Amino acid sequence: MKNIFSIIFIIVISLFAFNFLGNLVAGDKSNAQEFALGLDNTAYFPSDGGLKFHCSDFEYFPIENCINDFSSHPDSSKGILYSGNSQLHGINQPELGLNSTSKILYQSFKKNSANRRLVTLSIPNMNLQEQLVLNVYVATKIPLSHLIISASFDNTRETSIRESILPALKDPRVISILNNLKFGKKIVKTYGEKDNAGNDLSVEQDNLQQRVEKYLDLKLANFWPAWDMRTRLRFRSIVETYQLRNRIFGITPNSIRKKIPARYEDNLAALIDLIEFAKDNNLKVIFYSPPIRGDQSLPYELEQFSDYKTDVKQIVETAGYNFFDFQDIVPAEYWGFVDNTNSNTGNKEIDFMHFQGKGHEFLADELIRSINSLNWLD
Amino acid sequence: MVFIASLSFYGFWKFNFIPVMLFSVILDYFVALRLEHASCPRKRKKLLFISLFGNLGLLFYFKYLIFFSNNAIGLVNLMGISIDPILFKIILPLGISFYTFQTISYTVDVYRGHIKPEKNFLLYASYVTFFPQLIAGPILRAEEVIHQLSSSLRASSLDFYIGFKRIVYGLFLKVILADNIAPLVDVGFNSSVSQLSAIDVWTLSFLFGFQIYFDFSAYSHIAIGSARMMGIKFPENFNFPYIATSPKDFWKRWHISLSSWIRDYLYLPLTGTIVSNKSSSLGGLEQAVTQEKKNKALFLTWAIMGLWHGASWTFVLWGLYHSAWIFIFRLSNKIKVVNIFLSSKVRGFIITLPIMMLGWIPFRAESLNVTFSMWSKVIDFSAYGFLSMRENAYLVAAMLLAGFIVTSFISSKSDYFLSAQPKLFRVLEITFFCLIIPFILIFLRPISQFIYFQF
Numbered sequence: 001m002k003n004i005f006s007i008i009f010i011i012v013i014s015l016f017a018f019n020f021l022g023n024l025v026a027g028d029k030s031n032a033q034e035f036a037l038g039l040d041n042t043a044y045f046p047s048d049g050g051l052k053f054h055c056s057d058f059e060y061f062p063i064e065n066c067i068n069d070f071s072s073h074p075d076s077s078k079g080i081l082y083s084g085n086s087q088l089h090g091i092n093q094p095e096l097g098l099n100s101t102s103k104i105l106y107q108s109f110k111k112n113s114a115n116r117r118l119v120t121l122s123i124p125n126m127n128l129q130e131q132l133v134l135n136v137y138v139a140t141k142i143p144l145s146h147l148i149i150s151a152s153f154d155n156t157r158e159t160s161i162r163e164s165i166l167p168a169l170k171d172p173r174v175i176s177i178l179n180n181l182k183f184g185k186k187i188v189k190t191y192g193e194k195d196n197a198g199n200d201l202s203v204e205q206d207n208l209q210q211r212v213e214k215y216l217d218l219k220l221a222n223f224w225p226a227w228d229m230r231t232r233l234r235f236r237s238i239v240e241t242y243q244l245r246n247r248i249f250g251i252t253p254n255s256i257r258k259k260i261p262a263r264y265e266d267n268l269a270a271l272i273d274l275i276e277f278a279k280d281n282n283l284k285v286i287f288y289s290p291p292i293r294g295d296q297s298l299p300y301e302l303e304q305f306s307d308y309k310t311d312v313k314q315i316v317e318t319a320g321y322n323f324f325d326f327q328d329i330v331p332a333e334y335w336g337f338v339d340n341t342n343s344n345t346g347n348k349e350i351d352f353m354h355f356q357g358k359g360h361e362f363l364a365d366e367l368i369r370s371i372n373s374l375n376w377l378d
Numbered sequence: 379m380v381f382i383a384s385l386s387f388y389g390f391w392k393f394n395f396i397p398v399m400l401f402s403v404i405l406d407y408f409v410a411l412r413l414e415h416a417s418c419p420r421k422r423k424k425l426l427f428i429s430l431f432g433n434l435g436l437l438f439y440f441k442y443l444i445f446f447s448n449n450a451i452g453l454v455n456l457m458g459i460s461i462d463p464i465l466f467k468i469i470l471p472l473g474i475s476f477y478t479f480q481t482i483s484y485t486v487d488v489y490r491g492h493i494k495p496e497k498n499f500l501l502y503a504s505y506v507t508f509f510p511q512l513i514a515g516p517i518l519r520a521e522e523v524i525h526q527l528s529s530s531l532r533a534s535s536l537d538f539y540i541g542f543k544r545i546v547y548g549l550f551l552k553v554i555l556a557d558n559i560a561p562l563v564d565v566g567f568n569s570s571v572s573q574l575s576a577i578d579v580w581t582l583s584f585l586f587g588f589q590i591y592f593d594f595s596a597y598s599h600i601a602i603g604s605a606r607m608m609g610i611k612f613p614e615n616f617n618f619p620y621i622a623t624s625p626k627d628f629w630k631r632w633h634i635s636l637s638s639w640i641r642d643y644l645y646l647p648l649t650g651t652i653v654s655n656k657s658s659s660l661g662g663l664e665q666a667v668t669q670e671k672k673n674k675a676l677f678l679t680w681a682i683m684g685l686w687h688g689a690s691w692t693f694v695l696w697g698l699y700h701s702a703w704i705f706i707f708r709l710s711n712k713i714k715v716v717n718i719f720l721s722s723k724v725r726g727f728i729i730t731l732p733i734m735m736l737g738w739i740p741f742r743a744e745s746l747n748v749t750f751s752m753w754s755k756v757i758d759f760s761a762y763g764f765l766s767m768r769e770n771a772y773l774v775a776a777m778l779l780a781g782f783i784v785t786s787f788i789s790s791k792s793d794y795f796l797s798a799q800p801k802l803f804r805v806l807e808i809t810f811f812c813l814i815i816p817f818i819l820i821f822l823r824p825i826s827q828f829i830y831f832q833f
Contacts, residue, residue: 001535002535003536006804007538010542010808010812011815014811014815017812017813017816018819021820060740186570191568208390234820234821237820239822261764261766262569262573262574265570343439372691
């Protein structure tokens with residue numbers, strides 16, 4: 001009896017704790033991407049009278065919406081694809097004005113080049129390997145003429161293709177294009193659907209077990225709020241762990257983020273492929289190194305950061321395209337703060353990546369000026 | 379009832395493969411019955427051959443046909459005759475490597491006279507298909523389980539409590555630990571080897587070593603726990619393998635049911651040991667074995683053990699790697715100086731653990747080429763000067779190692795603590811489970827799959 005009582009006690013207390021945790025995150029931002037931006041930033045994905053032109057991945061602000069809305073637009077003949085990390089959709093202190101580079105560029109192109117429409121894709125920490133996959137994917141869906149690529153040195157520390165982008169690698173045309181590219185081939189081999197002959201996991205797709213699990217998952221989420229909060233709980237757990245790590249090791253936004261050679265090389269190889277793909281398809285390209293807050297010491301080893309810009313400049317310009325260094329174009333007062341990275345004390349820290357709506361205007365103005373100076377859209 | 383439940387469980391994954399499993403079950407049921415009445419050694423051998431041919435034939439077709447065909451074609455191509463590789467697909471039935479081994483051991487045990495054949499078909503079939511262990515073991519012996527299944531399944535409240543704890547602990551290992559280490563391992567092994575440093579290779583081998591340990595032992599915990607909740611006791615399958623003091627000791631602690639299966643049904647026969655009825659004076663083992671035979675058997679057994687894990691040369695290499703180290707330790711045991719200067723614990727943590735961890739590289743790497751490249755990094759001193767992975771990977775590997783050492787220490791003292799302070803132990807145990815269950819619920823995702831399901 002003691003044993004049965006222990007089991008019942010464990011189950012009751014655990015479920016109580018689980019519900020408690022679920023309630024704790026009920027007020028959190030609804031998805032991981034927004035949560036990652038912190039309380040002082042908001043994710044802004046503007047649209048044009050309901051037509052979506054700024055999207056993210058296949059789950060959050062799905063790419064398919066932008067592709068469908070582009071195709072349904074009556075006067076769009078060619079697309080300009082603008083891709084980058086969360087700087088493109090993150091607005092710091094949105095109460096000071098909600099504006100984004102993407103929105104300003106879209107309006108500018110709509111006004112001045114009637115047959116060109118902007119499509120923007122931005123994902124937090126998007127690395128160049130992911131940018132390659134998504135640029136190729138969109139190019140197979142809508143007629144593109146131009147690419148604007150924003151790639152931060154930070155993102156060369158990332159690698160792999162995240163799950164929310166993997167659907168792009170199910171498209172045979174994307175696979176075919178990537179297979180003709182040096183690094184793209186490796187991406188397909190590593191992340192594409194495997195030939196599972198001889199592997200019993202090959203029948204795992206959509207079998208009875210999976211269908212039942214999905215059904216139960218949905219049903220539980222319907223009547224059990226804490227179950228529905230699990231994604232937020234997972235993310236909160238990861239953030240808490242991340243903050244604990246930062247607290248223990250004294251990591252702050254100013255901590256130096258060193259280059260990781262292997263990842264750096266993979267990302268540059270992906271950029272070379274992206275440029276080659278653009279050339280093969282007669283796409284015009286602008287590549288820029290994004291703005292970074294200049295009134296603070298940079299969180300990079302300066303030599304490595306400088307080498308990065310030299311390397312990408314060389315890759316882009318060798319192919320006859322244009323590279324811009326926008327490092328200092330957003331003044332310090334238009335940047336902002338982010339939640340403390342190592343505690344929940346409420347203290348704020350410098351946000352090196354996201355700026356205010358006004359900062360977005362500076363970036364958009366600089367981009368438009370650069371585009372005009374090159375007669376890029378002609 | 380158990381048999382129907384087991385078939386339903388299996389059909390839940392894929393109904394079409396139930397007949398394949400039933401073929402193996404029925405074949406050995408009848409072979410074993412015939413063996414009981416066959417007194418002529420030639421006839422007995424013939425019956426044993428039928429069982430081995432049937433079961434290994436199934437395994438060969440589903441698991442190895444493409445591998446051997448493509449290797450044969452590769453050889454022919456090397457000779458200048460061009461033939462395209464075979465492109466047909468064969469889906470490997472879930473758990474086939476495990477249930478065929480169980481049916482083989484059953485027939486061999488009957489053949490050796492260790493056990494009497496089970497006449498009740500449903501009882502025997504329940505033993506082979508018993509759902510808690512059907513997919514990934516432990517590989518059960520008939521003598522361990524059939525007598526338990528023959529009495530009505532009745533679990534005491536203690537069985538129920540122990541079973542519950544084992545299942546929850548297994549879920550903790552799988553959902554919280556193994557599944558969260560997996561992305562770090564995947565990213566590392568997807569990198570180009572040329573970009574990895576020696577420290578990266580060490581880190582990846584430790585990370586994967588922990589991932590596969592948590593993943594596989596989790597399944598065993600869940601299997602043992604599920605059975606226990608029905609009043610059935612399974613043998614343990616893991617016993618802190620990473621504190622082993624030698625490779626041989628490691629294999630007495632890792633996937634114990636497979637190691638002992640391989641020893642009894644493959645290694646000993648290959649050494650020439652005649653394994654007869656247990657009542658014999660040598661406890662079932664007869665005939666002196668020469669060292670040369672033992673060594674040959676060692677390498678052959680391990681190559682086969684590697685192939686059992688997967689139809690790939692990397693698995694064969696993995697097996698040979700282990701046999702080579704067991705062989706080296708066998709030799710070193712004869713050198714007294716080694717034993718005097720190195721205590722068993724030192725040999726364990728300083729020598730055996732790194733060797734075992736590096737041994738996981740061929741298990742996870744996609745080719746022999748990648749395996750050798752990664753191994754060569756470890757002995758290249760110039761490759762120790764840089765790091766190629768995110769800082770978190772090193773941190774997690776270090777924490778896991780520290781955590782493992784602490785846990786194994788606590789575990790070694792738990793029996794004493796349990797008898798000295800049973801109430802406090804109970805409170806701590808309940809607190810631990812109350813803390814981990816919410817996190818299991820949070821991190822439980824349908825996508826995660828047990829690594830050993832593919833074997």
